Amino acid sequence: NAGVTQTPKFQVLKTGQSMTLQCAQDMNHEYMSWYRQDPGMGLRLIHYSVGAGITDQGEVPNGYNVSRSTTEDFPLRLLSAAPSQTSVYFCATRQLTGRGEQFFGPGTRLTVL
Amino acid sequence: ELKVEQNPLFLSMQEGKNYTIYCNYSTTSDRLYWYRQDPGKSLESLFVLLSNGAVKQEGRLMASLDTKARLSTLHITAAVHDLSATYFCAVDGETSGSRLTFGEGTQLTVNP
Numbered sequence: 481n482a483g484v485t486q487t488p489k490f491q492v493l494k495t496g497q498s499m500t501l502q503c504a505q506d507m508n509h510e511y512m513s514w515y516r517q518d519p520g521m522g523l524r525l526i527h528y529s530v531g532a533g534i535t536d537q538g539e540v541p542n543g544y545n546v547s548r549s550t551t552e553d554f555p556l557r558l559l560s561a562a563p564s565q566t567s568v569y570f571c572a573t574r575q576l577t578g579r580g581e582q583f584f585g586p587g588t589r590l591t592v593l
Numbered sequence: 594e595l596k597v598e599q600n601p602l603f604l605s606m607q608e609g610k611n612y613t614i615y616c617n618y619s620t621t622s623d624r625l626y627w628y629r630q631d632p633g634k635s636l637e638s639l640f641v642l643l644s645n646g647a648v649k650q651e652g653r654l655m656a657s658l659d660t661k662a663r664l665s666t667l668h669i670t671a672a673v674h675d676l677s678a679t680y681f682c683a684v685d686g687e688t689s690g691s692r693l694t695f696g697e698g699t700q701l702t703v704n705p
Contacts, residue, residue: 511691522681522697523636527611530691538692570635576691579643580624584636 482506484585486571492591493561497578501556501588511574512554513538514546516567517587523570526561529554529574561592595620595686599696605670607704614699616665616682624685625665626693627656629678636681640667672703 503564505512513528515538525538529548543565545557558565568589575583596619606612616625627640634639640649642658642665653676655668665682679700683693 513692523695525692528692572636574691574693579641580685581626581638581641582693583638584628586635 484571484573486569488583488588489586490589492593493558494504495562495592497561498559499561501558501569501571501590502586503554503556504552505573505583506552507556507570507573507575508551509573509575510551511576511582512548513572513574513582514544514554514556515570515572516540516565517570518567526556526569542581558590563575563592566590566592595622595684595694597681597682597684597694597696599682599699601699603685603700603702604696605702605704606669608673609671612670614667614669614701615668616684616696617685618663618665618686618694620663620686621660622625622663622684623658623660625658626683626685627665627667628681628683630661630698631678639680669701674703674705677701677703682684 484505510531514526515523523555524540531537537544568587570587571585572582598617625642626635629634640656645660647658653670658665679698681698682696
């Protein structure tokens with residue numbers, strides 16, 4: 481089992497460019513989410529999904545879009561990158577029954593120039 | 594809105610000493626999680642606490658949950674340098690839907 485995978489690991493963008501951060505999971509978890517973590521700070525929830533076809537906004541959704549067409553994939557789109565979006569992005573998945581533990585991907589380090 | 598507060602936010606301690614990190618939360622919940630994050634790495638699950646009075650131990654770390662006090666503790670016994678990391682608690686609030694609410698994290702440094 482690969483668990484939660486994210487690509488790319490590192491990315492540098494210019495202001496105004498768009499890109500998609502990929503997140504995939506093979507744990508059959510209903511819940512998937514995206515966080516950003518800035519230096520010395522905690523986690524801030526961007527968007528989340530409780531199943532295919534269902535997405536919702538977290539604390540800091542502006543500038544980001546998501547979709548969930550399959551259980552396995554939850555891509556995060558930056559529409560027009562800004563320097564304020566320089567951050568480390570983590571995807572996480574969670575089974576909504578049982579222990580409810582949340583598992584994190586390895587992260588994508590994004591720099592916007 | 595569920596709020597989760599950890600203290601201290603920064604902790605510098607000597608090897609061999611004991612200390613406790615506290616995680617307080619503001620609304621009813623009986624599910625709480627502890628995570629560890631090493632610098633430049635992702636978050637790794639440490640403990641899953643699913644009921645009042647739950648206690649879990651792994652090596653020099655022990656976590657407990659008191660749902661009546663809305664408090665979880667992460668106790669460190671005889672700290673070693675390898676425990677240096679940032680520790681986060683996360684709460685599954687009854688009114689938060691499926692989202693976990695994270696504390697700000699406690700940055701622990703264990704000095705020789």
